[in-house]
Amino acid sequence: MKNIKLIKRKVSTLILIPVLIALTVATGCKKGAFDINNNNPNKPTTVQTNYILSAALTSTANLMYNGNEDILDNWIGYWTQSGAYTASNTYVLYQLTSGTGSGNWDGAYNNLSNYNNLLNTVGTDGNLGTYRAIGMIMESFVFQRIVDLYNSAPYSSALKLNAQYSYTYDSGSAIYKSCISKIDSAVAILKSGATNINLVNPAGYDVMFSGHTDQWIKFANTLKLKMLLRQTQSTENGSLGDAAVKSALAGYTTSDFLGAGEDASVNPGYSTASNSQENPLYADVVKDATGTVTGDEKYYRANAYAVKFYKTHNDIRDSAFYLVNGDGEIRGRVYGSTDGSEANSVISALAAYGMNPSATEDAPIIPAFESLFLQAEALQRGYITGATAGATYNSAVAESFRILGLSAAAAGVYTSQNDATTNFAMASDKITLIITQKWAACNTFDPLESYSDWRRLNIPASIIDNLSIYPGNQATHIPYRLPYPTSELNFNRANVPDGGTGTESLTSKIFWMPTITGRD
């Protein structure tokens, strides 16, 4: 009996233990204990406007050089694949899939999203006008790339959230039109900002022009010139055509555009500290941060088409674009060659940006030579004033030599030699000369520009010689555009326009493309 009593007393004590613990569990969690996930300890939810700008500009350089450009460099005769690898039928048979080149789409919209975030962060704050203008100009730049590669694309519906995640497509011409007017607005903002003493200058965070708004105005105008010149050959599908382009450029002089020495290029502080801190092209096709050659260095090699051009025209730039092979020569490989003996010791490697490639090099967005070639064409066509087409052409070639680390004197020798393909005075068709030399200069720097010129003007017409010789190739010309990516086919299929998927990319055109007899 005694025992039981003892236990009963223990019960009353013991029972308290779990009950107390339970109460602690149920109520003891302090107020806010379940709000621990409100603040992310790993990542910020807002950052300075400067950080958004620096990252977005750097990302545009990545978009252009981190591998997205590979396919264009191959198609347009600059690069080819090494004989040490089994051929890729995407390349040599032009069997494009929705996965081909998709970084050009997905990467572009990701970049646009960050410019859009910049614009949203800046809002209507007048003191942040420079940021706003830069955001607008760069959005136009990236959309121009998208249109030139794909034609129709989401524009007015893009970069906004909608409950259906449905993004309708605008025509390439509508996007161009809107972007050109956006560029004009941006230039107006930059010009009006000059009077605002409270204007915030992004300085070093503007990794392209260090806050120099005059350079931004020139860049914007050059971009506008580029977009207008695309439309000279056709008045169909919303393309402006010669007369309308001319009137759109009325009043512009050469001083409105990027001139000699004025490369629009990005450099946030490239170095070999890590792979992702290297210049993106160097990191892609030269060496990684440890100094080891990259996979693409081994995979991509000099293309015989370009090597032949430079050799034929005594063009010393070949040694700036390519390295010598084991025998001390520059040798290219024919596109689609099946000769497996063309090993990497036989075919030249790529040299990236010229004579002294380095990981710290600037990444050109629009190099000065490209602006000058654009101006030379506009001058030749009588659209703008301020210089002669010939002088501007010579300056463009000299700038191409300069950016590669070659002397102006050498450029002078090149453009004054007895060769109608280099010497302005001797050329019977100045536009062909200008565009051919623009092609020769854009090697690796801007294959999209060359690809666009070929699609617009069929210059250089001999690009047909670079068509893959791989057995079984049925394509009669380079595809006209990239296929819409898998992400669109899977996630936005209802809106994707007909055509432009896979093999249809061979025939489906960008709005500004004219019909070219013998090619189409």
Added chain:
Amino acid sequence: MKKLLLVSLCFLMLCITQVFAQNRTVTGTVTASDDGQPIPGVTVKLKGSSIGTQTSVAGKYTLSVPNGATLVFTFVGYTPLELPVGTSAVLNAKLVPASKQLTEVVVTSFGIQRQAASLGYSTTKVTGADINTAKPISVANGLTGKVSGLQVNTINAGIFAPTRITLRGNRSLTGNNQPLIVVDGSIYYSDISTLNPEDVASTDILKGSSASAVYGSDASNGVIVITTKHGAKQTSVTVSSTVDVETVSYLPKEQDQFGSNGGEYPVGDFSKFGAFGADGTYHAYYIPYENQSYGPLYNGISVPLGRPLADGTVEMVNYSPIKNRNKDFYNTGITTHQNFSYTGGDNTGSFYMSFQDINSTGITPGDKGHRDILRINGDKTYGIFSASYSATYTNEVKNTTNTGGVYDDLLESPLFVPLANLKDVNSTYGNPSSYYNDYYYSPGEIIASQRYLSDENHINANVALNLKPWKWVTLSYRSSIENIQTRYQYEQAAITYADYTQTADTIVYANPLGTGIVKAEDSGTKYSATNQKGQYAMYNFGNMLFTSDFLASFNTKFAKDFSFSGTAGVAYMYNRITYDYVNAGALITTPYNVGNFSNASSIGESYYAARKLGYFGEGTFGYKNYAYLHGSFRTDLDSRLSKANRYIPYYDIDGSVVLSEIFKGITDNGILDFAKVRYAHSLTGNVSALAGGSQYIAYGAYQTKPTLSAASGFPFSSSGLAGYTLNTTIANPDIKPEKVTEDEVGLDLGFLNDRINLAASYYRSTTKDGIVYASISSTSGYNTALVNAANSENHGLELDLKGTILKKTNFSWMMGINWTHQTSKVNSIVSGVNALNVGNNSYAVVGSSYPQIEAYDWTRDPANGKVIVDANTGLPTRASTLSVLGQTNPKDILGLTTTVKYKAFTFSATVDYRAGHVIYASDLGTTLDHSGNSITSVVAGRQRFVFPNSEYLDASTGKYVANSNVEVQDGNYQFWPTLYQSVGANYVFSAAAWKLREAAITFQFPKQWIDEVKFIKGASFAVTGRNLLMFVPSTNKFTDPEFSNDTGNGVGTTGLGQAPPTRIISGTLSVTL
């Protein structure tokens, strides 16, 4: 063993017995009617009083009783027996086993035990003995093939191979689909392989979400409840030792006709080593440094292999395929298990401790692993109060190489290359400079220089307090802590090539006649001769889980025939994950330490924490012993969700009716003796998709607010410039749990005195508001949106049939068959989105079962499925968009188990069959076709051929006509490694397989043999085998179709990362002291 286990369960329910009114003493022995063995732990009570006792280990009892009394003998699993006490002082009792389904106890949520008869949902019990039949390293392997509805995929053949476990398929498109593991009432976050299978007493598989509704959002995928062994009154020590011998059982089929050529010179004549071309230059068809086999036919003569060494000599080998070359490369893996366990106890408590040490060497040379598991548990009862505790510590260390790199070397190399000699980097031809192959490292080099090291530490400990102040109330409190600390390291040695590889050395060929060697004109440096710096990466992962729960259980009878038992409780959970890492960086020198990095390497850290509090209740109403109604309810307070979405109700309602107890007549004919019907309906939720499919709740934290991250390369160290980029996932503050509704009906039947049991279930579960990180159009500016949008459903039929076919004194034969038929369908993802990648090449595709493989197929005529080829070249083309090629989850799984006992021998086996699904052997297929070792690439003898089942466009009629004459323009290098290899559909094939998973013969040493040695109580010897046989359709030329790149939802893609399938044979000696 089983009886001892039941005893231990009894301790938990033990009532205090008081002894008074002594009259006279009765003693006796209680034995079982089936085997005549004494039963320990039988409750012996004086009818109509609380006076009673329990039988001892020898089945004996002593009790003082008044005259004319009646004793009631009760024991779990046996029909209660009432015997009047006569005049004798001895009263022996013989208990008859009860229909198991009526009496079996099932451990459900939070360790709550329920009678099987009262359950309205499907559960299956697997004993520890059944799990350990073939001495698996992981409990998961021991469950494979034994339970319907349970699918275990062992995804590779590496050291401590990981498994993916699903119950009733997948409910969530992107969330976790693996069941919750609960060990002794506590949630177990560590991988199931960190448990010692020998510690497992039994597992209860709670298949449906009804069974697990009380666990709330963590258990909508079912629960595997593991009850570990506890001490018994009788002290015993068991020591056992197992040795596993593991060998490669299956390798991809390879051609053995053609040797080295990688397209250097098109092969003009496969019977020659080369020829002089029209230009007078010698063109070699045999290329001594090639990895590809698109060259001349093997002919057995001596040829140079590789480039000349520094001294100008070159290795000469026979140009003929080496039989079993790849198989012989792999080692025989040896794994030793040492087990020790001690159990003891008395009337008020028990103690158990065990230790397991596993040492393993893998089939890939140099791979090794070591696992130690130490476990203690115990309990003690003080009157109405009892306490228990358990703790497990697991240390698992692995040191493995780049499995895929080694496998790739084997599959790439022409079959005449003697790779088995190159396991060692110090062999003459095994170092980077001397390796024959111009493009890859030797297997010995990979093994020596690329090492993945991991060191995992798992501690899981819990304490539980129980109080039973009144007969109808039990209060219990349990707390557990689990801590996982893992350190991973990757070490890659620097590679420096000898000078002679850097100079343009002469290439040596076999001459055109194969009678000698010629030095070729062309020369070059060794292609891959680029020196590499050493690399090092490491990360530390910490995962802490604290759980605490309080339960109040009630058990009462009211009116005459009604009973009620119920539990109410609160459960708290806190999970914290820390992850610190140093990305791979180049080293100036060894040792492998971040201090020796040549550049500032990128480092990072992540911290995640989340908590949950659940309030729950459940109750069962019983009417007599044949009708039960059960319901449960739970709501969670979850820190990961915004305030408005925190309280989500989950519930279950289920019931069962035991027809054989209502209509006793149906059992009269002696055939049917048990019949039960059941129904369950539940609604559970799940937010594990927030955690990217991980079961760790902390990973789901911080998903409701948008963030920015440092952009690639930023901050740039030379300029110090910062840059941030938007997260590409749209955060969603309104996210709420996805809802899984499940309905289940079932029938349980027992025949012929329980010799045959059948359990059948049909279920249908639908997932609504499924959380998906839906990939969306990148034109939105984002790649993914976190939304509650997906809808999917699962249907399934499960049958478990078990029977004792023969039962004689010295011989018995038992068979079990389990069959699962499951179908699923994705009804919608997000508007406009028709496919969602769920990992690897698997997609959720609207309107199809989940998940589906997508890959590029040939361009086909939609009208008849024929491949369209070009009318001139005969070449097909790759389609430009992805095709849906089949589901990766089996439609049917059949499991067969059998046990035959004859005297001291026991033989058992488990066979399973899975079918109705496909697998994509992506990089296995592409590697073999790239290298030219594939069996497919020789179907036309490397000659031109008409592409099978093809058609071409007839230019004259503009119509497609069947192709019977246009041959592909090349049947060798210009076809197989380029065009054919680029079409993924060529490597998608049926994943059906029959497997003999386990077979074991155990010999129990007869008592008379060991009687001599007094201290030995029992001893046995067993020979067991795992994965002994596998039968696959002829379309599977590659590997075990159960393999997968990872354990995520995207099952169905396998490649080089999985070492080839193996067969394991082991021997075990076990002694109980």
